[in-house]
Amino acid sequence: MYHHVKKLMYTVRVDEPDPKFGRMLLEQFGGENGELAAAMQYSIQGLNCDDPARKDLLMDIGTEELSHLEIIGTLARLHLKPSKTDRAAAEADPLISICGAGGVRLCNSAGNSWTANYLKITGELDVDLRNNIAAEARAKIVYDRLIPFTTDAGTKDALQFLMTREITHMRAFTLALESMGKGRFDIGKIPPTPELVVQYFNDSTGPGDDGDRDFRGPWNEGKDWKYIEAPAFQQLRDLSTKGTIPSEAS
Numbered sequence: 001m002y003h004h005v006k007k008l009m010y011t012v013r014v015d016e017p018d019p020k021f022g023r024m025l026l027e028q029f030g031g032e033n034g035e036l037a038a039a040m041q042y043s044i045q046g047l048n049c050d051d052p053a054r055k056d057l058l059m060d061i062g063t064e065e066l067s068h069l070e071i072i073g074t075l076a077r078l079h080l081k082p083s084k085t086d087r088a089a090a091e092a093d094p095l096i097s098i099c100g101a102g103g104v105r106l107c108n109s110a111g112n113s114w115t116a117n118y119l120k121i122t123g124e125l126d127v128d129l130r131n132n133i134a135a136e137a138r139a140k141i142v143y144d145r146l147i148p149f150t151t152d153a154g155t156k157d158a159l160q161f162l163m164t165r166e167i168t169h170m171r172a173f174t175l176a177l178e179s180m181g182k183g184r185f186d187i188g189k190i191p192p193t194p195e196l197v198v199q200y201f202n203d204s205t206g207p208g209d210d211g212d213r214d215f216r217g218p219w220n221e222g223k224d225w226k227y228i229e230a231p232a233f234q235q236l237r238d239l240s241t242k243g244t245i246p247s248e249a250s
């Protein structure tokens with residue numbers, strides 16, 4: 001059951017409307033990493049979730065994201081409003097001005113309509129939680145990029161609030177995932193093939209134009225890893241050794 005309370009989760013104040021910035025804000029209203037996408041992703045995952053504790057988490061955060069949608073929508077609306085009547089402001093976004101009278105619409109900053117294709121819902125709880133951790137990181141980085149582009153103090157405050165809450169959610173999703181007690185690389189039911197899963201293929205080699213070289217690190221080096229040199233050339237080398245095809249030297 002949803003109930004609308006006529007009060008924003010965070011008070012929004014705009015001293016100087018900036019229609020161009022309002023358009024940028026739409027990225028978090030109807031964009032791929034925006035608040036509607038977050039609200040729908042978590043709420044629908046929650047509907048599909050059989051684990052009552054983590055379903056509660058998904059519904060709590062999904063609902064909070066709707067409150068964020070209201071904040072970012074109110075903020076964007078305050079910035080876009082002049083484009084209803086002011087020609088210079090209207091030029092920041094003719095779609096908003098002429099079709100929408102300076103109101104927000106469910107599109108991203110480039111005017112593309114919101115789509116459910118943004119959502120990542122697998123029905124596998126631990127995989128969904130990983131999706132959500134990544135979604136929160138993406139939302140955080142968008143706010144991170146928006147904040148330096150405004151000088152309006154009230155706008156900065158509201159965006160700082162929204163950005164902070166994304167990290168809060170990221171922490172909650174991460175701890176919910178960890179508390180499931182699954183191994184870090186333990187996904188689904190069918191185990192991976194043991195001898196194959198430990199092989200690291202060095203599939204890009206050679207000195208590049210900028211002197212790019214191969215690197216080793218914990219992602220391809222260490223106790224379990226088997227480093228396989230250039231698999232694409234391996235077969236050719238084998239054939240060459242057996243004399244099936246002429247070697248370069250001959």
Ligand code: MN
Nearest residue numbers: 035038065068
């Ligand atoms: Mn949010």
Ligand code: MN
Nearest residue numbers: 136165166169
């Ligand atoms: Mn969030």
